[in-house]
Amino acid sequence: MSETPSPSTGRCPFPHAANRTSPATSRCPVSPNAAAFDPFSDGYQQDPPEYVRWAREQEPVFYSPQLGYWVVTRYDDIKAIFRDNLTFSPSIALEKITPTGPEANAVLDSYGYAMNRTLVNEDEPAHMPRRRALMEPFTPEHLKHHEPMVRRLTREYVDRFIDAGRADLVDQMLWEVPLTVALHFLGVPEEDMDLLRKYSIAHTVNTWGRPRPEEQVEVAHAVGNFWRFAGKVLDKMRQNPDGPGWMQYGIRKQKTHPEVVTDSYLHSMMMAGIVAAHETTANATANAMKLLLQHPHAWREICEDPSLIPNAVEECLRHNGSVAAWRRLATKDVQIGGIDVPAGSKLLIVTSSANHDERHFADADLFDIRRDNASDHVTFGYGSHQCMGKNLARMEMQIFLEEFTRRLPHMRLAEQAFTYVPNTSFRGPEHLLVEWDPAQNPERANPALLGAHVAVRIGEPSAHALSRPVVVERVDAVAEGIVRVRLVAPDGGALPRWAAGAHIDVECGDTGISRQYSLCSDPADTGAFEIAVLREMQSRGGSAWVHDTLHAGMRLKIRGPRNHFRLDEEGRRAIFIAGGIGITPVSALARRARELGIDYELHYSGRSRRTMALVDELAQLHGERLHLHVSDEGSRNDFAALYVDEHTRVYACGPARMLEALEACSEAWPEDALRVEHFAATGGKLDPSREQAFEVELKDSGLVLNVGADQTVLDALRRANIDVQSDCEEGLCGSCEVRVLAGEIDHRDVVLTRAERDTQTRMMTCCSRAKSGRLVLEL
Template identity: 80%
Template sequence: MSQPIAPTHTPDTTTAEASAGGCPFHQASAAKAPNGCPVSARAADFDPFEDGYQQDPPEYVRWAREQEPVFYSPKLGYWVVTRYDDIKAIFRDNLTFSPSIALEKITPTGPEANAVLASYGFALNRTLVNEDEPAHMPRRRALMEPFTPEHLKHHEPLVRQLAREYVDRFIDDGRADLVDQMLWEVPLTVALHFLGVPEEDMDKLREYSIAHTVNTWGRPKPEEQVAVAHAVGNFWQLAGKILEKMRQHPEGSGWMQYGIRKQKAHPDVVTDSYLHSMMMAGIVAAHETTANATANAMKLLLQHPDVWREICDDPSLIPNAVEECLRHNGSVAAWRRLVTRDVNIGGIDIAAGAKLLIVTSSANHDEAHFTDADLVDIRRENASDQLTFGYGSHQCMGKNLARMEMQIFLEEFTRRLPHMTLAQQTFTYVPNTSFRGPEHVWVEWDPAQNPERRDPAVLTHHSPVRIGEPSGHSVTRPVVVESVVPVADGIVKLRLVAPDGRAMPRWAPGSHIDIECGDTGLSRQYSLCGDPSDTRALEIAVLHEPQGRGGSHWVHTQVKAGDRLRIRGPRNHFRLDETTRRAIFVAGGIGVTPIAAMARRAKALGIDYEIHYSGRSRHTMALIDELQSLHGERLHLWVKAEGQRADYARLLATPQDGTQVYACGPLRMLDALAQCCAPWPDDTLRVEHFQSQLATLDPEKEHAFEVTLKDSGITVTVPADQTLLTALRAANIDVQSDCEEGLCGSCEVQVLAGDVDHRDVVLTRAERDANTKMMSCCSRACGKSLVLAL
């Protein structure tokens, strides 16, 4: 049985009482929640059909996210949940939080409208969206294959062809409504192609699709309910007729034909009523959310001209821009769940039978998970943590088809109409709780400036599409080299600034950046060694290693002041514990770079610390003058040419509670420190590695194993010649990654059961012993199986 969701945030004055089982508000109130708590004035006024919610759901519930993250809405009759951790936990537990009401009418209709639906034989049954276990996962597993990245690749040529043809229609007009003239019809055509539905009555299908949204998630007026019911009834009958045609030719390539073939093998799993319901729901799900998501993205990007210009100039940013648009302004505002047992959410006791509106768009703006959440940051490292697609066993199966379409649409617009701007207009939305996108997006441009008029080759250039969650490798940032200064023999320090003079991204000691080494195809990681409080620049020091992997040689021979480079990050997997009482910093050679930043921060925080810095000679040791000036007697230099040698055994002879040892340098030094720290408390020693060979696979020495994904409800086989990361992606499971060498920690996944063969250089000894997480790019199972929280 799943455990209650414990409060995930520090209680404030309103939630402290609630966490003890009391009411979250002290004042008297006429309205009461089902658990007896008074309803606050803001909660009593909450109405998701108001224009404020339609225009900007995250802003509309900001007050709740910050002050009352779980509240009861008397107008809706639902508990409303607004914070990221609570919502993700709800998605993870589909037994306690049943999806059975996801397609229930949120506004009950009158007897006349109900009679109209009955006259059409309307009987929408369970689908992948609103089905409980144990029926849901067998169906999902049976129908998953066409949604995997390998199979979705076959749809890319059609999407590209349609995108070009539709832009061709208005490219010379200078003005267009992107929704009416492209963004509705193209996703609908792709959806019909994917499903295997004949492209007939497209206008009718659009009308029916909107009616289905209003009927399920909207608040139609009494006089509108009958017309909506007729449209939904016609939609139901049309879906049935299409399905019958498909049964005559089940060999077709569409997903519905795939389901018909699966029905023959699994008649109890893929039933007639299920196929009919999925035909109707699939037409809506496969195109409406993508159409709305792209319209939202274009509106958002054009409202931020600097961001639009960046992706026009650098198409490699498009995959992550798609994730950021889905996070910041996604097409799914909220989902619904039914509570099946008494539970505590965010400190509030909620009884079985309660209904939840989980506002995913609010979760996507939760500052506790997304730094500067209201900022549009197309380089955001965790943008793909967005919950627009849901999470767990009910995550949107078509997420990667939507991602592919959005990438291609953005590429087409940025390549052919980089000069377009938003026209003056008022944006309107179909009022409903859950699915949102502007009904119109008017744009303008000067056709005389169309790039293809000057260079027809624009029409033939395409950027590769990433089918799946973007890798960290796709997120780059332009910088200018302000200075290149020698700081020791064979070592130069680079100072990097933004081309437009803006502040550089915030970072903490231990962070590193990746530098793309021009046209060499190389990408190398370098620790930041400057002052974290200096927001204008990032600084790195690079040792020239002529026999190395090529990155340092490129920096030393090719890079000069004024050059433009591309970087990724900063990211940090070597963090300073700012609560420690005492720190011992150990650096060897160029390993002084992260240690310098850590020591500077320790001094600022008033931590008791000392630095031990070893090198061959003073001429080869970087940053000595700076370190001596800042740290005085706390700095201990061990210079081999002067007969000095660090005695780590003596330094670390006596274990001390409350002391942390941070080290970066040659592998031999790190191994020696590990031996010296063996008697110390677990996790005393924290190290930064330069490179790893542990991710190299030798299939002859490996064994296959199975991984059960608890949140997704599926089992994945990892062959001997494949990494866990590769196997997860092939199964349509999103996992972030970057170095894929076991160095950076980006691909960490949570382990629930099974012994891990750890091969990374990120986790500490205690973390490995705890066996609760692993790096999916390199680590494997010791035995035959693992259970992961994915």
């Protein structure tokens, strides 16, 4: 590739023109679709993921002659680029994507415009010391102080148009409130709102847009004035460095770290911060409201259940976020998705396309506010350059949605055509017209609504928020002390698909209790979930509530399904072992093995036949493969007699004593033959008096965190503004799993198998700890 011209020239980088004697050798490898790619076209502006669907599916890495960039469209490739900021430099992130003419450049020079490195476009080793020095105000603990102000502003702006019946949410609220919040956060006086909005748009067009030659001078004047404005405000701040605000915080840090927080850096960050802290939030909220109102069912659900709002925000950011793409520079010859990309190549990494990649997000084009991995989106980037202000944006979006759903649940989109400021990277509708009938405003009948609000979750939403309404269709006694419950969707529609071994969490009414129950029906039946629940003699409240309270027609909330007890569908032989109510997940696994034609046997133990559920159904399905072991009939399962070879997997669920006996027998079996589903965690709560502090190094983020004796790794990650999903926080569900690159793990979960633990490559951050002084995590 050494003979190729620079990719940034816009000419094709392939040396195919050197030999035209053969049609095969002279054919340009740039496909017609790649040649036609134009990120300034209306198709890209309206829907970037759809515009590059062809690439995501057929040509995930391609060269664009029009743009002079390599374009990357798949999730794994883009995350790998974010992860390696040495090979893929962020230095061009704020470079003009469209070079301007000499007249516009002269205008910028006349203002002394000297935009330099910021947290967005700075290489190592300079970047991380600055990021560490300036991070603290962005942590969830410090962001809480801004919540009352965001709530007050949001209410005041809605008050202005609540009785009008019609509004342009962008013009009348979604630009000004995030801008005011941004100025407050930065410590900038709240003045010249309209001017700052003009400046901000000009900065976007100047950096990521394609201004026509006749527009370039006007844009340059706006950007130059913006630069001067930022400098004047910074000079005022230096006179009162003890004032509140992130910029004053930076000025104070400059005194102790002058080589890290420099004058030119502060000036550039002042200007970039005003844009970054409000424009993306304004656009993201406008996109979210448009998306939610285009999906009335989802809008209705968050109006009825505000606890869904945090995850709805994540799904909006995934499905239609305000950041369409970022840019990087390849510092050496490298392969991306199997394609050779030469050193010096400029990359447009289409994060909005990654967020619609079916390889990572099942049914990716579906807008699902209960999507359990919505927060895996890369709208905020990833790794050491992930957006520091992500949780400020999340907080604002949650409060906006809460206010709209509480006060204007009858809001709808007005007839309109949506337009966007043409650019490669940042998008949101220029206007968002909505309408409603003021006579139906809920607060007119119930003024107390104005005083209500739900708690904001600052940070990535917990899976606890992903509740789903269901209706009890039937409750049947199926054995002594066991009821089978059939749950259906309230609207009679389909429920999410699930795989054998999955469970759901049932919220037990107003008791505050949540319990996990395995699904025991046919996974092919998307019309219902079925669980079987034993009334436990030592019930902590869950099973007693199910038996005493549930009845047909009752409405419940559930979470899931989730699965950490999966069948190895490539396996040749399986032994299923169930004790008591442990038959629930095992029955689904055995059903699936039967469908796949896997050689299997099913062993089911119980005190007596009258206490064993599903026996007739199991006998009909499995015939001679079913082996019952009934205590009062003198039959017991002899685990030592089981034949387990290297092709056999053993799946077990039941009482702790049974599982302990199996664990003992499994010592003689091939490694990792035994897979177990537990009913409860065994690690217990954290006892600081018995723990040791240790460090975790976050390889991708460039941070080192201390985990105190009274902290879990999950706690430390949250406090450092690092996103990690979680749910049970007992080591049962596996949702907080992370990859471990180095260090010795003290495993305390009940999710990983013995062989998985022995690899020392995965851990559950909610409970497991370090045996050594440091762990290195892939975060």
